Amino acid sequence: MLVINLCRAVLVYIVIKLVSCDFLSLSSQCRNVYKEWIIVVNIKKMAVKNKEKSVSKSKVSKKVVVVLLILAALLITASVAIITSNNSAKVIAENNKDNNANVNVIPAVESAKVSLIINPNPNTPK
Amino acid sequence: MKLENESDGVSNLTFVLVLAFFVIALIAFVFSLIYFEILAKPTGYAAYSGYVNLTINTLISLNVTNNTVNWGAGMVDQGATNATLITHGGKIGTVSDGNWSGTNALGLFIENVGNINCSVALQSGKNATGFLGGTAPEYQWNISNAHAGACGAWGELTSKDKFANVNFTAAATVCNKLTFLSGKRGIYIDFRLVVPIDVNATIASSTVQADTITINGNSAV
Numbered sequence: 001m002l003v004i005n006l007c008r009a010v011l012v013y014i015v016i017k018l019v020s021c022d023f024l025s026l027s028s029q030c031r032n033v034y035k036e037w038i039i040v041v042n043i044k045k046m047a048v049k050n051k052e053k054s055v056s057k058s059k060v061s062k063k064v065v066v067v068l069l070i071l072a073a074l075l076i077t078a079s080v081a082i083i084t085s086n087n088s089a090k091v092i093a094e095n096n097k098d099n100n101a102n103v104n105v106i107p108a109v110e111s112a113k114v115s116l117i118i119n120p121n122p123n124t125p126k
Numbered sequence: 127m128k129l130e131n132e133s134d135g136v137s138n139l140t141f142v143l144v145l146a147f148f149v150i151a152l153i154a155f156v157f158s159l160i161y162f163e164i165l166a167k168p169t170g171y172a173a174y175s176g177y178v179n180l181t182i183n184t185l186i187s188l189n190v191t192n193n194t195v196n197w198g199a200g201m202v203d204q205g206a207t208n209a210t211l212i213t214h215g216g217k218i219g220t221v222s223d224g225n226w227s228g229t230n231a232l233g234l235f236i237e238n239v240g241n242i243n244c245s246v247a248l249q250s251g252k253n254a255t256g257f258l259g260g261t262a263p264e265y266q267w268n269i270s271n272a273h274a275g276a277c278g279a280w281g282e283l284t285s286k287d288k289f290a291n292v293n294f295t296a297a298a299t300v301c302n303k304l305t306f307l308s309g310k311r312g313i314y315i316d317f318r319l320v321v322p323i324d325v326n327a328t329i330a331s332s333t334v335q336a337d338t339i340t341i342n343g344n345s346a347v
Contacts, residue, residue, distance in 0.1 A: 059135030068148045075151035079158040086162040108188040108244070108343035112234045114317055115336035116197035116211070116226060118258075120326040121204055 187240040188343040192232050195219075195317055199332070200226030202323045208262070211319040215272065224321065234315040235272055236341060238304045243346040245281070246301040248315065250292035251338040259329045260322030265337075267292050269300045272312035277301040279347070289318045297340070302347035315339070 158164075195213055202209040202224050209224025216235065219228025238244050250257075254265035266289040271277055281299035284290040305311050329335060 060138065060141040061135050065136050065141060065144050068144050072144075072148040072151035075148075075155040079151070079154045082158040082162055082164060105184050105186060105242075105345050108186045108240070108341075110188050110190045110193070110236075110341040110343075112190050112193040112195070112315075112339040112341065113336055114195045114257075114319075114339065115334055116319070116321075117199035117332060117334055118321060118325050118329065119199055119201045120331045121201040121323075 184242045185240040186242065186244045186343045186345070187238070188244070188246070188341060189237045189239045190341060191235040191237060191312075193234065194230070195232065195234065196230040197221075197226040197228070197319075198230065200224050202321055202325075207323050208260075209321045211317075211321065213316040213318075215270070215314040215316060233317070234339070234341075236304075236313050236315065238276075238306045238311040238343065240306055240343070243278070243303045243305050244343045245299050245345065245347050246277075246304050246313065247281075247297040247299040247342040247344070248293060249297035249340045249342075250294050251340070253292065253294040254320075256294075257335060257337045258319065258321055258325055260325035260327065262320070263322050263325070264318065264320035265292050266290055266318040268316040268318070270314050270316070272314045273310045275305070276311055276313050277304055279303040281347070289316075292339075297342060299347065304343075304346075 197211055197219065200209070200221070206223035209226070210222045211219060211224065211226055211228070211231065212221075213219045213228070213231050213233040215233045217232070219231030221228055236246065238246075248267070248269075250265070250267075252265070254263040257263070257265050267285055268287065268289045269277075269285050270287050279302040280286050281302045282293075285298075285300060301313060304313065
């Protein structure tokens with residue numbers, strides 16, 4: 001009974017020491033167990049952090065998406081403007097094409113003269 | 127409650143969709159540039175609503191170097207029924223059965239001095255009766271190349287290289303395509319007049335009898 005009571009007291013002491021983290025008062029074996037436990041806990045914490053980091057890296061920044069959307073909108077606007085202006089220019093050019101054929105050719109008008117004076121022959125019998 | 131990481135970005139799927147939209151817009155933009163030759167145009171950058179208007183005027187211009195055929199004063203020889211006066215291009219005119227002078231009676235020399243080929247139409251102001259009067263007068267012209275190949279396409283052939291009555295009622299296109307190249311752009315218009323002996327019965331003597339020839343240059347036919 002005495003031995004049993006003694007062992008129980010030792011165990012309680014160890015548990016109290018573990019909880020209070022009193023390394024100096026623990027045996028080396030007991031410290032090792034505690035160290036391993038601490039390492040395991042740290043590894044688990046690091047794993048959680050790494051997981052969180054990887055999750056945040058797989059996300060794309062909203063700013064990038066917004067910039068892409070603005071650029072795309074600008075490109076579409078420019079394309080539509082180019083198409084519209086060129087169609088208008090083509091119509092104008094086609095209209096002018098016909099007009100130019102008539103308007104830009106300026107006919108030339110010149111004149112010349114044929115003249116003579118006809119005198120009566122005095123020797124010709126009238 | 128949102129996690130902190132969720133508020134910092136968008137999902138990969140959204141990003142892929144936006145990227146695809148951007149690529150499509152880029153392709154459309156590049157296509158419009160190439161199709162409408164925006165980058166290949168040599169001059170003038172038109173911003174959206176403008177355009178470059180370049181007009182090169184074509185010019186038809188005829189130069190009548192010798193624009194007067196003047197026979198001066200003369201009469202029909204005694205005993206002849208009429209006198210015949212003929213011009214010969216750049217040479218002096220000849221007269222038979224009359225005493226007019228051909229010194230100032232050269233054929234009309236017409237040159238296309240414009241920058242395109244043109245057609246030439248002629249019309250006289252009078253016919254033989256109106257011009258000369260008398261019995262059986264004649265008033266004719268003859269169109270010929272002064273420069274070889276000047277007229278690339280002849281129009282009315284009745285007066286090509288031979289005398290035919292002048293066109294009085296309407297203009298006649300004698301040449302459909304008179305070239306404008308230097309040294310190859312001139313034609314002659316020669317005249318033949320037959321003056322009857324009895325012409326003074328219808329016109330006053332010693333008065334100038336004149337007719338005006340109208341020469342029209344227009345687009346080549």
